[in-house]
Structures are given as structure tokens and as C-alpha cells.
Amino acid sequence: xxxxxxxxxxxxxxEVAPETLLAQFLRENLRLTGTHIGCDTSQCGACVVLCGGKxxxxxxxxxxxxxxxxxxxIEGMESPGGELHPLQEAFRQNHGLQCGFCTPGMVMxxxxxxxxxxxPSEEEIRHWLEGNICRCTGYHNIVKxxxxxxxxx
Amino acid sequence: xxxxxxHKPSSLDDxxxxxxxxxxxxxxxxxxxxxxxxxxxxxxxxxxxxxALEDLRGIRENESKGVVLGxxxxxxxxxxxxxxxxxxxxxxxxxxxxGDAQVRNRGTVGGSLANNDPAAxxxxxxxxxxxxxxxxxxxxxxxxFFAGLFATALEEGEIIRHLHFPIPEKAGYKKFxxxxxxxxxVGVFAAKTNGGVRVAVTGAGSEGVFRVPExxxxxxxxxxxxxxxxxxxxxxxxxxxxxxxxxxxxRAALITALLRSP
Ligand SMILES: Cc1cc2nc3c(=O)[nH]c(=O)nc-3n(C[C@H](O)[C@H](O)[C@H](O)COP(=O)(O)OP(=O)(O)OC[C@H]3O[C@@H](n4cnc5c(N)ncnc54)[C@H](O)[C@@H]3O)c2cc1C
Ligand code: FES
Ligand code: FES
Numbered sequence: 001x002x003x004x005x006x007x008x009x010x011x012x013x014x015e016v017a018p019e020t021l022l023a024q025f026l027r028e029n030l031r032l033t034g035t036h037i038g039c040d041t042s043q044c045g046a047c048v049v050l051c052g053g054k055x056x057x058x059x060x061x062x063x064x065x066x067x068x069x070x071x072x073x074i075e076g077m078e079s080p081g082g083e084l085h086p087l088q089e090a091f092r093q094n095h096g097l098q099c100g101f102c103t104p105g106m107v108m109x110x111x112x113x114x115x116x117x118x119x120p121s122e123e124e125i126r127h128w129l130e131g132n133i134c135r136c137t138g139y140h141n142i143v144k145x146x147x148x149x150x151x152x153x
Numbered sequence: 154x155x156x157x158x159x160h161k162p163s164s165l166d167d168x169x170x171x172x173x174x175x176x177x178x179x180x181x182x183x184x185x186x187x188x189x190x191x192x193x194x195x196x197x198x199x200x201x202x203x204x205a206l207e208d209l210r211g212i213r214e215n216e217s218k219g220v221v222l223g224x225x226x227x228x229x230x231x232x233x234x235x236x237x238x239x240x241x242x243x244x245x246x247x248x249x250x251x252g253d254a255q256v257r258n259r260g261t262v263g264g265s266l267a268n269n270d271p272a273a274x275x276x277x278x279x280x281x282x283x284x285x286x287x288x289x290x291x292x293x294x295x296x297x298f299f300a301g302l303f304a305t306a307l308e309e310g311e312i313i314r315h316l317h318f319p320i321p322e323k324a325g326y327k328k329f330x331x332x333x334x335x336x337x338x339v340g341v342f343a344a345k346t347n348g349g350v351r352v353a354v355t356g357a358g359s360e361g362v363f364r365v366p367e368x369x370x371x372x373x374x375x376x377x378x379x380x381x382x383x384x385x386x387x388x389x390x391x392x393x394x395x396x397x398x399x400x401x402x403x404r405a406a407l408i409t410a411l412l413r414s415p
Contacts, residue, residue, distance in 0.1 A: 001159065018159035018200070019190075042188050045255065054229070054258045060187050061259065064159050065180075065202060109254065130335065131253025 003063045007032070008076030016063050022056075023047045025063035026073055034074035034104045038133070045132035048105035049073045055112035057131070074104035077111070086149050087111060096145035098136035106132050110146045119150045154190045161202040165209075165312065169289055171201045172310035179203055179312060181225060181264035184256050209263065209314055212236055219320055220244070224263025224313040229254070231262060243324040243342070244282075247274050250328055252335050263313040266298070269305050269361055271394070272336035274328060276362035279316065280353035281342035282324065287315040301360045321346045323376060327411040328356075331398050338398055339407040343368075345376045352412075357404040359394045368412065381412040 004013040007030060014029040026032045026049070038046030040059050047059040050072040077085035087107050090096065097103045106129065113120055113128045120128065125146045126139070134142060162168040171177060177199035180186055189195045203209055209225040212234050220241050222231060231237055231248035238245045251257055251265075251274055265275040266286065278284070279295045286293045289312045298306050307313070324344035331338040337356030344351050352368040355361075367389070371380050385405045393401035 017156055019154040019156050021187075040191065042184065042256070045253070048255055055255050056259055057255045060183055062159070062180075062183065062187070064161070065183065065204065067161070112254065112258075128254050131255045 001064065003067050005066050005069050005071055007071045008073060014063075018062070018064055020063045021059055022049070022051075022061045022063050022066050022071070023058035025066075026058060026071070032073050032075050036101055036104055038101065038105075043131075043133065044102070045105040045109060045129075046102055048108040048132065050108055050112060053112070053115060055109045072108070072111075074107060077107065085111075086152065087114075087145070090145040090148040090152075091142070094141045094145040094148055096137065096142045102132060102134040102136075106134065106142055110149075113146070114150060114153075118153050120146070122147065154187075155193065155196040157197055158199045159202065160199065161205050163205045165206055165289055165314070168201055168203060168206060168312060169310065171199065172312065174199050177201055177310065179267075181261040181267075182227065182259035184252075184260040185264060185268050185270070203263075203312070209312075214240075215317060217319065220318045222262050222316045222318070224315060225261050226263075228252075228257035228260050228262070228265075232257065240320050241282075241318060241324070243326045243344075244278055244318065247278055247326045247328075247342070250274065250330070256335075262316055266316065267305060267307060267313055269299055269303055270336070271302050271358060271361040272331070272334075272338070272340075272356045274326070274337055274340055274355060277337075277340050277342035277353040277355040278318070278326065280362050280364060281344040281351045282318045282321060283344075283346055283348060283351060284316055284318040286313055287317060288313050299362050304361075319346065327414065329407050329411060331356075339404050339411060341408055341411045343372060343376075343412060345372075349373055350376060354408055357393050357408060359392060363392065365389060365408070368408075372412075378413045378415060381409055383409060383413075385409060 026035045036046035038044035042060040048055050049058045125143050178197040180200050180202045210223040213221050215221050228248040228251045284295050321344040326342045328337045328340040339357045340355040342353045350369045350373040352365045390401045390405045393404045
């Protein structure tokens with residue numbers, strides 16, 4: 001079947017099998033491999049992207065369900081001039097990543113939080129990131145990075 | 154995941170026709186169905202996406218001033234909705250505590266109730282609030298809807314359109330989440346309704362969500378934490394799940410502890 005959507009501001013389309021997951025479509029058809037697949041069981045959040053501005057787990061959504069949707073992946077976060085998004089920069093400054101595997105999902109998830117709640121408390125940040133698992137950092141610096149962006153706003 | 158035919162009908166009639174086929178299944182947010190299909194616990198040959206059915210969307214008030222949720226309303230929409238927060242704050246709070254942010258952005262109230270996971274939160278709310286399920290065929294009262302683990306009164310292909318929740322005088326939901334899955338290890342919904350006090354427990358029952366008459370009686374005399382007995386009768390314990398997450402004794406203790414906590 002044919003699917004069409006907007007990804008990082010560009011209209012894209014592709015021929016996929018109905019069971020193709022959005023994560024697969026992004027990674028394999030569009031070669032946007034910044035979206036990671038960690039668990040493939042809806043637990044870890046490495047695959048989080050924005051769908052119409054809302055964070056979703058792209059391993060638990062069919063490409064077909066994203067028909068016509070506006071998708072943003074980690075590759076769409078930097079500015080057109082190639083500058084890192086404030087969240088990306090804050091993760092860098094605050095050592096919010098070690099191996100970096102969870103980072104794309106963390107950044108996309110945090111972007112959704114800050115859209116709804118520009119100045120979340122530490123507790124709100126921790127609650128919001130419950131669906132994003134990091135096996136390296138111990139979360140403290142991730143929370144700090146999100147707080148830094150919130151404070152700068 | 155095995156392959157299937159994908160359909161996204163734009164009318165309820167078309168959806169019902171598609172779902173009348175053998176081996177067809179409805180798709181809401183996919184938060185349960187897709188993982189289950191990946192594990193090949195279910196390999197339908199036809200998947201009918203309900204996302205284009207306008208009738209299944211939205212939150213409104215009904216004639217009797219109750220809250221009506223479209224089946225496709227997401228947990229995040231329920232949690233953030235002004236009408237729900239005003240009239241049924243316990244339900245908004247319940248929705249805000251489901252899974253994680255991404256599950257709440259996609260998961261739906263209709264999908265949660267149709268699935269009737271023994272550890273899901275919504276079944277406790279529907280049962281305690283004496284709500285009802287409105288399908289493309291009929292209306293089903295909460296007391297007749299749940300039929301054991303992952304089983305409901307829904308017939309093959311029947312589609313939930315709306316959920317009706319009458320407004321209680323007072324209500325509250327407390328959940329003790331299983332920390333890894335975030336589902337309820339025990340969740341208790343207590344409501345003082347105009348038909349009396351109703352207490353529904355999720356997460357703990359070996360047959361899924363259930364009411365607890367002895368707690369309803371105690372809270373019916375005085376709807377306050379102090380009137381909750383410290384210990385439930387043995388009859389209740391016998392109905393509770395025994396798994397690696399908790400013994401029946403532990404779950405029974407959680408039920409009363411959650412109700413007694415301020
Ligand atoms: C990581 C994670 C954590 C979670 N934590 C919790 C939690 O803490 N508490 C909790 O309650 N739940 C939790 N869930 C489940 C979540 O609430 C799902 O929303 C819910 O299981 C239903 O998913 P869905 O709405 O996407 O429906 P789907 O997965 O699309 O469908 C589920 C089932 O319902 C049927 N169905 C869907 N809509 C209808 C309809 N309108 N009419 C008839 N049948 C229908 C489908 O055919 C399918 O059988 C969690 C899920 C995940 C992945
Ligand atoms: S890969 Fe999607 S949640 Fe882990
Ligand atoms: S930085 Fe390695 S998993 Fe988070």
C-alpha cells in the first residue's frame with residue numbers, strides 16, 4: 001500500500017506492506033536512522049517521534065496510521081542552518097548522554113513536554129520521562145538538561 | 154507481525170461491515186493490539202482502523218449531565234479536558250496516571266475497556282461509577298460488561314462508540330503501580346453515587362475487575378477513610394491474583410491501605 005506524510009517539513013511517500021511500523025518506514029524507507037529501536041515492545045522510548053506535535057512511540061504505530069500526519073524526528077530538530085536545537089545543545093552541555101542510544105527519544109519526548117508545559121518542575125520532568133529508559137546516565141543529567149532549556153525560555 | 158489487509162473506513166456502517174468478516178479486528182491506538190500482534194498472540198487477517206470515525210471522538214455532557222467520552226478519546230485528552238476535570242476529577246487523575254506520556258497520547262478509553270486487561274485502570278472507573286458502554290448495537294451497563302480476564306460482553310465485531318459516566322457525589326481513585334509496567338498492581342476506585350457507594354478493584358482480581366460489597370457497605374455508612382476496615386474477609390482474598398508481583402495477602406492489604414490513605 002502507498003503511504004504519504006510530512007516528515008521534518010518535507011512531503012514523503014512510499015510503498016509499504018500494511019504491517020510496516022512507522023519506525024521501520026522512517027529508518028528503512030527514508031533512511032532517517034536517528035529514530036532508534038531499542039525494545040520494539042513499547043517500553044523504552046528510544047523510538048519516540050512527534051506526530052502532529054505529540055510524542056508517540058513509532059515502534060507501536062503503523063506507517064499506515066501516520067497517513068497524512070506531520071512527523072518530526074530527531075533529524076528535524078536542528079535549525080535549517082544546522083544549529084542544534086536548544087534541547088540537543090542542553091543535553092550536550094549537561095552531559096545528558098553517554099552512549100546516546102536513548103537520546104533521540106529523550107529529546108523528542110522532552111520537546112513534547114516543553115510544548116505543553118514550558119516550565120516544568122523536576123518532578124514533572126521525571127514523571128513525563130517515565131516512558132524513556134536510559135541505561136547509562138542515571139537520568140540526573142537528562143533532567144538537568146531539560147531544566148536548563150526550561151529556565152532559558 | 155504477520156501481514157493483514159488494512160482498512161480505514163470513514164463511516165460506522167462500513168466499519169461494522171468490515172469487522173463482520175472472519176478474523177477481522179478493530180484498531181484504536183494500537184497500544185495493546187500492535188504489541189500483541191508482534192508477539193503473534195493475535196494474527197488477524199483484516200485490521201480495521203477506527204481513527205477516521207468522527208462519531209467515536211469527543212467529550213461532551215449528556216442529557217442527565219453525565220460525561221460522555223468517545224471511544225477513541227485518548228488518555229491524554231481525558232486527563233487534560235476541562236469538562237472531565239471539573240465534573241469527574243477522579244477520572245482525569247486516573248487517565249493521567251496510565252502508563253507513560255506516549256501511551257497516553259495514543260491509547261484510548263474504548264480500547265482499554267474492550268481489552269479488559271485485569272490490570273488496566275479504566276475498568277475500575279466504569280464499574281465504580283456505574284457507567285455504561287454504548288456500542289453500534291446496544292447499551293451495556295458496567296455491571297454486565299466485564300466477563301473475566303480480557304473478556305467482555307462485546308460480540309464479535311461489535312464497536313464501542315461512547316462511554317457514559319454519571320457524575321458521583323464524590324469519588325476517588327488510588328493506584329499502586331507495578332513499577333516496571335506502570336499498570337496497576339492494585340487500583341481502587343470508590344464512588345458515592347446516587348445509587349449508593351460502589352467500590353471497584355482492578356489489578357488484583359483473578360477474574361479481572363470486581364466490586365467489593367463489604368467495602369461498599371462500610372463506606373455506605375460513612376464515606377471516609379476511617380470507616381474502611383483494616384482487613385478484608387478471607388472470601389475476598391480467595392479471589393485475588395497470585396503472581397510474582399504479589400501474593401493475594403499482599404494485594405488484599407493494598408486494597409484497604411489505598412482506601413485508608415488520605
Ligand atoms: C508501556 C505501556 C504501559 C501501559 N500502562 C497502562 C496502565 O498503567 N494502565 C492501563 O490501564 N493501561 C496501560 N496500558 C494500556 C493502554 O492503556 C492502552 O491504551 C489500552 O490497552 C488500549 O489500547 P488502545 O486504545 O491503543 O487500543 P488497541 O490496542 O488499538 O486495541 C485494544 C483492543 O480493543 C479493541 N478495540 C479498540 N477500540 C475498540 C472499539 N471502539 N470498539 C470495540 N473494540 C475496540 C481492539 O480490537 C483490540 O482488541 C499500557 C500500555 C503500554 C504499552
Ligand atoms: S523501541 Fe519503541 S518503545 Fe522501545
Ligand atoms: S545514554 Fe546510553 S542509554 Fe541513555
